[in-house]
Amino acid sequence: MSDHHHKETFITKYVFSTDHKMISKQYLITGIFMGIIGVFMSMMFRLQIAWPDTSFSLIEAFLGRHQDGGVMSPDIYLALVTIHGTIMVFFVLTAGLSGTFSNLLIPLQIGARDMASGFLNMVSYWLFFLSSVIMVISLFVEAGPASAGWTIYPPLSALPQAIPGSGMGMTLWLISMAIFIASSLMGALNYIVTVLNLRTVGMKMTRLPLTIWAFFVTAIIGVVSFPVLLSAALLLIFDRSFGTSFFLSDIFIQGEVLHYQGGSPVLFEHLFWFLGHPEVYIVLLPALGITSEIISTNSRKPIFGYRAMIGSIIAIAFLSTVVWGHHMFVSGMNPFLGSVFTFTTLLIAIPSAVKAFNYITTLWKGNLQMNPAMLFSIGLVSTFISGGLTGLVLGDSALDINVHDTYFVVAHFHLVMGVSAIYGMFAGVYHWFPKMYGRMMNKTLGYWHFWITAIAAYGVFFPMHFVGLAGLPRRYYANTAFPLFDDVADVNIVITLFAILGGAAQLIFLTNFFISIYKGKKATQNPWKSNTLEWTTPVEHVHGNWPGEIPAVHRWPYDYSKPGHEEDYVSQITPLKEGEEES
């Protein structure tokens, strides 16, 4: 690795950089930008849900021809929920979360100078950037962006005559996602190869921090499942543009019979959810990895059950690829298959329970350092449990019949993957900000950010379960056609108010983040007194990470408060004392 000596220009350092640390920052900033769009969209459609006939100048200002006198049209409502889902799941919680922290931490925590292929890594980011740009452009097309739901089930997504968003908007959505998948695969392959091949001397797989285990396994799930979504997208493009019938059959719409015959939308559902469900864990596992690291460091205690944690990550990853059918219990799929998927789905609760109990036990008799990152990590454990438990209802085919596609589902997955993963992302940003920018974020703003967000998140999603149990379907533009749901209106107002509160709280984060980049307190080398390797690198970034030799590793990363040591932490590079046993 001699390339860290050559001179860098502005372009190679800040734009087309091959340095994993810069690429990670690029992912984070792009992810935050997309996150702002995604959250803002949710604010707009929550206004519509709570006050369906009320005129809002906000909506008038932002939705242009898609609104009438400050009231949004049904089509743009569906477009907003579609793009909100797409952006949050893929652009923020997949690329923004994995892209940022896998890139930042894999080389730093395993003791490598950079990713296995810096070039591929750069291409991966710029493809992600390109796909983000195309997704944003799709918001401005004449007939509106894709609006068939983020799951884009055909025939709705295939036929422009079924919904206007299925014209140009859908085309751009598919192109954007195809590029996104290419980006994601390049990133994932890079992560896998780097973890397998570039670990420093002494860094056995059983000495890897749980963050790395989580990123590594996440990358494997991505490589296994993302290509299937790519093929689904390609086949859908064929159906839309070249007249094939993979997913379409026997359609009569707007007075004419279409030529499609023999295809099945159920096939698309299988292909979509073959990625779609593992995607939940692609989003969640990195957040859990980050949490493991932060809870251990800030509890000043080893993570409880290190090997069980690795085992449960692997078990979750394996099971996640064989449970997709639980999204399809009432799709018309053979009920026997439903039974199989119920069985595999409820199995996932076991490794998940192990993880939750291990987090709680890690806190027990700790000496908790309440940094903002720690608050978000504890928050994650709470929402992971709350959201995970309702999975027992949705994963059980018999119970799913009545709550499928209601707000109960919306509440469930927002808690377990949305809020949990975003907490993990925030925790990661607060914790590794000093490593990224050489400065610290302000803790007081961090506290305000956490507490308002935590109250708002439960204020939104706890009452939402009841809306679902009242039988209200999701993706309804208004409930005004059903007197049956008149009594849900009050709950919806409460939810929207909490949502606005939660959305506003993110402004605190944005302020803290951007001001701290320039004005934050200068960071010391190891501000959290952590054991892992990234804190042995200098605060000022150098290409190649360590100015001299890469240090060798002598112990696992969780020797916190180990008896026989003066300090309550022992860096991984400290050799074992004579007679000391490795944990």
Add this chain to the structure above:
Amino acid sequence: MTALFYILLAIVIGIAIWQIISIFNLKGAIATEKDNNTQGILFAAFGIFFYGLMIFSFWKYSVILLPESASSEGARIDNLYMVTMGVILFVQAITQFLLFFFAFKYRGIKGRKALFYADSHKLEMIWTIVPAVVLAGLVLYGLSVWNDVMDASDAENPLIIEVDAKQFQWEARYAGADNELGRANVRNIKGINTMGVDMTDKNSIDDIPTRELHLPKGRQVIFKFRSQDVLHSAYMPHFRAQMNCVPGMVTQFSFTPSMTTEEMRANEKTMAKVKGINIIRAEKGEDPYEFDYLLLCNKICGSSHYNMQMKIVVQEEADFNSWLSTQKTIAEVLKE
């Protein structure tokens, strides 16, 4: 409630602005002992908020929930639901308590050393095996209900009804005297034959098209679902029934209605819910609402997805039969 929120929101924004202005003076970045103390106490307070919110929601929002199941299969689902919910609330109450309590109890103190406790084979076994056993029970119970609900092969003299979905309307077709539906395909749709029934099939002649579903109490109904254009989902929440309608294939669901519309209107929970609804409607100056069963669309299907419904009427079998006999067959309808 609303005003309170606006006040809260204003306070929060005010505090936020004040905090942001003072950020340049507050260079604090790492939690001190004082922070640990404050934040630990806040976690205890948050725990109270958390349980408070749960209790409040159950107390305040229980009235909006669906009343008891109007089908006998749905009653089994409801039992399973109650058992599952019991497990969920039990685990939720304990784990969340431990989480917030530990965050409070073990908040950091300078000089104290945490317990070096890295592993316990015994504990890991406990929280692998206990969930596994509980889940095994839930899976077995769940699957027995699922198989029972989904398997209509042993139905005795079931009533067969086709439900046909299109943007943004439901139609139904009763199988008629022979209790067998005639073939149908979108390619036969023409004029008033809106469901595309194949009139060359002799089973079609006596089929009865309707725009409203009438069901007999106590007789198993087998629904055959079709869609003409995009995916729809036939959702009948009061019967705990749902099945997607998929273009190009016929899907199926069945249940046995156990309460007539009249009986459900007289149900205590329904009356409480309807009363609540009518208070709200009176405030808005709208007509009072009378309870009816509904079939609604529960799969995103386009602009008017939110307004795609069909009324369901459950009657005593004799009343149902006399209603059905007044309906015209499709052959009669097409002849006109």
